[in-house]
Amino acid sequence: MKDVVNLAGLTEPELISFAETLGEPAYRGRQIFAAMQHRRLRSFDQMTDLPKAFREKLSEQATVATLTLESRYLSEDGTRRYLMKTNDNLPVETVFIPEERRDTICFSSQSGCPLQCTFCLTAQLGLLRSLSSGEIVEQIIFALNDAYGPGVKVPRGVNLVGMGAGEPFLNFDPLMKALRIMANPEGLFIVPNRVTISTAGIVPRIQELATIADRPHLAISLAAPTDELRDELMPINKRWPLEELLAACKEFEKSLKPGERFTFEYVMLDGINDSDQHARQLANLLNRHGLSAKVNLIPHNPADPLPYLPSHPERVESFKALLESKGIHAFVRQPRGRDIYAACGQLAARREKLILPQLDENRNQDRKAAFPI
Numbered sequence: 001m002k003d004v005v006n007l008a009g010l011t012e013p014e015l016i017s018f019a020e021t022l023g024e025p026a027y028r029g030r031q032i033f034a035a036m037q038h039r040r041l042r043s044f045d046q047m048t049d050l051p052k053a054f055r056e057k058l059s060e061q062a063t064v065a066t067l068t069l070e071s072r073y074l075s076e077d078g079t080r081r082y083l084m085k086t087n088d089n090l091p092v093e094t095v096f097i098p099e100e101r102r103d104t105i106c107f108s109s110q111s112g113c114p115l116q117c118t119f120c121l122t123a124q125l126g127l128l129r130s131l132s133s134g135e136i137v138e139q140i141i142f143a144l145n146d147a148y149g150p151g152v153k154v155p156r157g158v159n160l161v162g163m164g165a166g167e168p169f170l171n172f173d174p175l176m177k178a179l180r181i182m183a184n185p186e187g188l189f190i191v192p193n194r195v196t197i198s199t200a201g202i203v204p205r206i207q208e209l210a211t212i213a214d215r216p217h218l219a220i221s222l223a224a225p226t227d228e229l230r231d232e233l234m235p236i237n238k239r240w241p242l243e244e245l246l247a248a249c250k251e252f253e254k255s256l257k258p259g260e261r262f263t264f265e266y267v268m269l270d271g272i273n274d275s276d277q278h279a280r281q282l283a284n285l286l287n288r289h290g291l292s293a294k295v296n297l298i299p300h301n302p303a304d305p306l307p308y309l310p311s312h313p314e315r316v317e318s319f320k321a322l323l324e325s326k327g328i329h330a331f332v333r334q335p336r337g338r339d340i341y342a343a344c345g346q347l348a349a350r351r352e353k354l355i356l357p358q359l360d361e362n363r364n365q366d367r368k369a370a371f372p373i
């Protein structure tokens with residue numbers, strides 16, 4: 001593969017300079033930017049408003065699309081998972097989640113993930129590599145084209161969540177650049193206010209994010225209310241334990257805009273982190289730090305060989321009620337795309353549909369509700 005520039009990862013001013021280095025006027029750079037980011041074209045051939053000779057020159061040195069689709073999975077609930085490949089053959093997964101009032105695209109920041117959270121299937125891949133800004137932007141272009149039709153105007157608000165494979169804050173600069181590119185009104189025009197980035201708790205980057213004026217929303221994956229348990233479930237906790245993490249969150253609070261709250265995610269693992277005592281510990285932890293955040297409770301998405309089951313739905317409800325009785329806003333997140341390996345923590349380049357564990361009809365009726373598909 002020869003070394004070509006991926007134009008999908010350039011800002012508009014960078015594209016203008018690029019056009020100028022090829023001896024072209026500045027407006028050619030703006031034209032290419034709009035072709036990629038507004039019309040969502042994925043080849044120079046389609047950019048028929050550019051002179052043919054220029055398109056030929058461009059294709060010798062540059063590309064506008066590096067990701068190729070390997071397969072596409074459609075869930076019974078309408079969620080779509082795209083398994084793509086980088087030009088060096090690494091998996092990249094993106095999920096499109098249709099919702100009643102708006103749609104959400106969940107993108108990946110890395111191929112694989114270096115963190116070793118024991119409940120997450122992506123961890124089993126290890127880190128393959130971080131994705132470039134272009135590879136991040138391309139995922140969104142691809143998903144929009146697939147969901148609405150190539151270049152078709154997006155019919156309603158689209159939200160982005162950086163909750164796919166990888167730890168976004170270990171790929172901070174390319175990620176922030178991708179968000180700047182996507183915010184451009186001449187392009188995709190998806191502003192940071194529509195974007196939420198989730199981190200396992202890379203404290204220095206939480207601090208850095210707080211200093212960025214036009215920043216996305218933040219979500220923090222907690223999974224446990226004590227260091228002892230969190231060390232076990234999310235080994236990154238040994239590097240940045242809960243006290244440090246929550247102190248950084250408290251500091252981050254100062255950068256919140258009116259009405260903005262940040263979110264904690266709490267994956268609910270049957271018999272591991274879902275007792276009343278865990279709920280009390282969690283409420284006390286957040287209250288002790290004076291954090292008026294909300295907590296999203298995510299029933300574990302099971303997959304072989306992960307050694308956990310999702311908490312019983314009644315357990316989740318009791319856990320939620322206990323948090324609420326202590327003044328913490330809690331919400332239960334409904335899993336989406338579980339049957340196609342598209343739900344939280346299930347992105348691991350699986351090439352098949354999910355075979356759900358056999359349920360014992362007689363003994364464990366309520367388990368059925370935990371596996372709604």
Ligand code: SAH
Pocket residue numbers: 115119120121162163164165166167168198199200219220221222223265266267298299300301302344345346
């Ligand atoms: N590395 C980042 C981004 C991934 S987001 C982070 O950890 O925040 C993925 C979210 O899904 C996290 O909140 C994680 O805790 C959650 N998750 C991971 N595996 C899961 C699983 N098997 N079931 C439910 N949620 C899971």
